[in-house]
Amino acid sequence: MTTTKTAGTRPGAPAPGPDAPLATPPARTRPRSRTGGAAALLLTPFFVLFVLVMVVPIGYAVWLSLFSEKQSGLGFGGTETVFSGLGNYTAALGDPAFREGFVVLLGYCALYIPLMIGGALALALLLDSALARARRFFQLALFLPHAVPGIIAALIWVYLYTPQLSPVVEAMEAGGIGFDFFSPSGALPSVVNIALWEWLGYNMVIFYAALQAVDRSVLEAATVDGAGAWRTAFSIKVPLIRASVVMVALFTVIGSLQLFTEPLILNKGTGSAVTSTWTPNMYAYTAAFERNDYGLAAAASVLLALTAALLSFVVTKLSGGRKQKKAEKGATA
Amino acid sequence: MSRSWSSWKRTPFVAVGAVTALAVLTACGGGGGDATAAPGADGKPVDLTFWGWAKGTKEVVDAFNASHQNIKVKFEEIPSGNAGGYAKISNAVKAGNAPDLVSIEYPMLPEFVSQGSVQDIGALLGDDVKKKFLPQAVELTTLGGKNWAVPFDAAPQAFYYRKDLFTKYGVEVPKTWDEFRAAAQKVKKADAKARIGTFFPDDPTTFQAMAWQAGAQWFKAEGDTWKVNTTDPATTKVSAYWQKLLDDDLVRNNASFSPEWTNSLKSGGTIGYVGAAWGAGVLKGTLPEQSGKWAVAPMPTWDGKAASGMLGGSTFAVPKNSKKAAAAVEFAKWMTTTEAGIKARIASGTSSAFPAAAELRPVAKKAFDAAYYGGQDIYQVFEDAGTSINPNWAWGPSTGTTNSVIKDQFGKVTNGGTTIADAVKAGHDATVAELKKRGLKVEG
Numbered sequence: 050m051t052t053t054k055t056a057g058t059r060p061g062a063p064a065p066g067p068d069a070p071l072a073t074p075p076a077r078t079r080p081r082s083r084t085g086g087a088a089a090l091l092l093t094p095f096f097v098l099f100v101l102v103m104v105v106p107i108g109y110a111v112w113l114s115l116f117s118e119k120q121s122g123l124g125f126g127g128t129e130t131v132f133s134g135l136g137n138y139t140a141a142l143g144d145p146a147f148r149e150g151f152v153v154l155l156g157y158c159a160l161y162i163p164l165m166i167g168g169a170l171a172l173a174l175l176l177d178s179a180l181a182r183a184r185r186f187f188q189l190a191l192f193l194p195h196a197v198p199g200i201i202a203a204l205i206w207v208y209l210y211t212p213q214l215s216p217v218v219e220a221m222e223a224g225g226i227g228f229d230f231f232s233p234s235g236a237l238p239s240v241v242n243i244a245l246w247e248w249l250g251y252n253m254v255i256f257y258a259a260l261q262a263v264d265r266s267v268l269e270a271a272t273v274d275g276a277g278a279w280r281t282a283f284s285i286k287v288p289l290i291r292a293s294v295v296m297v298a299l300f301t302v303i304g305s306l307q308l309f310t311e312p313l314i315l316n317k318g319t320g321s322a323v324t325s326t327w328t329p330n331m332y333a334y335t336a337a338f339e340r341n342d343y344g345l346a347a348a349a350s351v352l353l354a355l356t357a358a359l360l361s362f363v364v365t366k367l368s369g370g371r372k373q374k375k376a377e378k379g380a381t382a
Numbered sequence: 383m384s385r386s387w388s389s390w391k392r393t394p395f396v397a398v399g400a401v402t403a404l405a406v407l408t409a410c411g412g413g414g415g416d417a418t419a420a421p422g423a424d425g426k427p428v429d430l431t432f433w434g435w436a437k438g439t440k441e442v443v444d445a446f447n448a449s450h451q452n453i454k455v456k457f458e459e460i461p462s463g464n465a466g467g468y469a470k471i472s473n474a475v476k477a478g479n480a481p482d483l484v485s486i487e488y489p490m491l492p493e494f495v496s497q498g499s500v501q502d503i504g505a506l507l508g509d510d511v512k513k514k515f516l517p518q519a520v521e522l523t524t525l526g527g528k529n530w531a532v533p534f535d536a537a538p539q540a541f542y543y544r545k546d547l548f549t550k551y552g553v554e555v556p557k558t559w560d561e562f563r564a565a566a567q568k569v570k571k572a573d574a575k576a577r578i579g580t581f582f583p584d585d586p587t588t589f590q591a592m593a594w595q596a597g598a599q600w601f602k603a604e605g606d607t608w609k610v611n612t613t614d615p616a617t618t619k620v621s622a623y624w625q626k627l628l629d630d631d632l633v634r635n636n637a638s639f640s641p642e643w644t645n646s647l648k649s650g651g652t653i654g655y656v657g658a659a660w661g662a663g664v665l666k667g668t669l670p671e672q673s674g675k676w677a678v679a680p681m682p683t684w685d686g687k688a689a690s691g692m693l694g695g696s697t698f699a700v701p702k703n704s705k706k707a708a709a710a711v712e713f714a715k716w717m718t719t720t721e722a723g724i725k726a727r728i729a730s731g732t733s734s735a736f737p738a739a740a741e742l743r744p745v746a747k748k749a750f751d752a753a754y755y756g757g758q759d760i761y762q763v764f765e766d767a768g769t770s771i772n773p774n775w776a777w778g779p780s781t782g783t784t785n786s787v788i789k790d791q792f793g794k795v796t797n798g799g800t801t802i803a804d805a806v807k808a809g810h811d812a813t814v815a816e817l818k819k820r821g822l823k824v825e826g
Contacts, residue, residue: 083738119820120820122607123603123822124493125496125528125779126498128496212648231796320583320636321793322793322794324793326790338473339783339786340782340786340816341493341782343476
């Protein structure tokens with residue numbers, strides 16, 4: 050509190066004062082080649098890794114997606130790899146299973162994102178206004194599920210979903226609620242539930258950290274002006290942590306597109322309605338490892354990556370645009 | 383998890399294998415170092431790596447290593463085929479670090495052959511060895527006129543049931559599918575929580591075996607054209623029959639070998655199992671506490687005459703990169719056609735494999751402790767079923783696609799998401815599309 054008041058700027062920002070102009074000239078007059086050399090040296094590891102683990106694999110996937118394996122006769126003479134242009138792309142787009150994967154994702158996002166953002170925000174606001182001791186406990190308790198690896202979480206939940214095995218299902222049945230978590234209509238909520246359990250605490254911590262950084266004097270001013278707890282939460286706190294909300298939304302959208310582990314566990318060995326091509330990621334996996342069609346798998350992956358890139362662009366553009374407008378408004382006011 | 387674990391474990395052996403391969407190659411570099419040379423003839427043992435998951439395999443490998451100096455086998459257990467084992471094998475072949483011998487079930491063998499993942503081992507197998515096997519098993523491993531695998535077991539279907547509960551509920555062992563339905567109703571009437579059997583949505587091969595038994599022929603090769611027909615009258619009859627059983631809640635709908643299924647067997651909620659010969663060992667291993675309560679009967683049939691399909695069954699094939707095919711085939715022959723090989727597996731107590739080699743069935747029968755089945759001569763049941771295996775069935779070259787699509791659709795059969803018939807039709811369409819994509823001629 051005191052630091053924010055005295056400095057008036059973010060920590061780390063150059064201290065304003067008469068010394069500042071004096072400090073900068075030597076840096077400016079420093080020979081350009083030396084800075085360039087240092088920059089190159091420091092950036093090399095990044096670019097080497099970037100090329101090795103990003104550019105090369107993506108390039109290889111694109112390359113793979115242009116070929117397909119052809120056979121002749123009855124197909125027992127082995128395969129021949131031939132260039133097929135965009136053939137794998139049309140095959141993937143023409144496959145209803147692939148398209149249905151995107152419909153599932155859409156449904157997943159529609160259900161998951163509001164629940165996630167709303168839930169995490171609500172919990173963070175509650176935590177922000179709670180007693181200090183309870184705060185510690187709940188922060189840890191809510192974050193704990195995130196420490197469980199996704200695959201383990203999915204296995205635990207599969208156990209809890211399985212009729213005749215799960216105490217939860219048994220209790221629900223005893224209470225007159227018959228819900229089949231593996232049925233065609235139950236599969237989506239089942240997966241959303243696992244994801245919520247895993248990520249709610251994590252996102253809550255991000256929101257909570259942002260709330261902690263809100264200037265307390267603003268909140269005090271609000272209280273003095275007569276704003277109640279609700280009013281403070283929705284008119285002061287939430288607008289002030291907008292940037293965090295947008296960031297979490299972006300990560301959640303991209304994370305949703307990559308949905309894989311949880312439905313895969315639900316697919317294997319449960320006989321549930323979660324198919325092996327339930328999400329586009331699973332479609333690519335199945336194409337590669339069950340159908341031995343690497344070209345199709347690569348094409349499906351590239352299409353998914355393009356969708357993710359497009360979506361991230363849209364989300365950042367939208368949020369960035371709004372922020373700018375707001376800033377302009379602020380300037381004119 | 384197990385996949386990554388065993389691939390970590392694998393790395394050193396691949397390296398060791400490569401070094402030995404190099405040593406062997408240089409050793410016989412001068413004269414005829416081809417794959418058909420007698421293994422270990424130069425006095426140095428050949429090291430083989432073998433991937434499989436069938437029950438009792440470890441015991442078989444131990445027995446082989448104990449009795450052989452020229453070949454040393456390193457067994458690495460992988461997840462069963464459909465649980466990721468096949469993916470592991472095909473990836474290893476693509477990466478060039480596959481082992482020298484792998485387990486592949488009959489339905490998947492054509493897929494591996496069509497991917498060019500395994501070697502033609504006809505010359506190493508020899509005609510006299512081929513004659514030892516059940517003709518249907520040889521037929522299923524011969525594709526395009528070449529032998530691609532050594533058949534190990536035939537897997538005639540069988541119906542397992544809780545003898546004590548059948549007696550208690552006054553249910554006769556069904557001989558026909560009509561009787562099976564009546565028996566199912568009786569079981570449910572006697573105990574509202576009990577069911578006679580299970581529809582396995584995760585395992586299309588159980589359904590295919592029933593279609594096979596009914597006389598279906600999904601894949602036919604004519605010239606160089608594949609004729610695909612998964613919706614013939616025989617299959618349609620089987621689909622409708624099981625759909626009705628599910629609709630009337632007369633059978634369970636659980637994944638095979640899932641905790642859910644096992645649990646219902648333990649509690650007496652499921653008192654029958656439509657399976658195959660190898661199932662006897664699996665039941666025994668899964669439910670040791672129910673010893674003496676189970677019995678085996680021939681599969682119910684449509685007209686009361688003996689008939690059977692084949693449900694799974696293992697073969698051994700040599701991946702294309704292996705330089706040690708001769709040694710691998712020798713080991714595979716030992717596992718499948720020698721008394722010691724069969725004995726070692728069955729004596730492990732967990733396997734009830736029905737050898738494809740006819741002369742070894744008495745050996746298997748003797749080695750299997752049938753106390754679990756009240757001393758019943760279960761191998762006689764398998765023997766009768768084995769001779770009645772419908773010889774017309776062939777597997778197509780895209781089982782991976784066919785079965786993953788059918789499995790996906792079967793998963794939606796619960797709660798009326800789809801029907802068995804529609805699921806099978808979806809499998810048909812996907813198969814035809816896949817074969818066309820590969821550039822093959824298809825009708826269907």
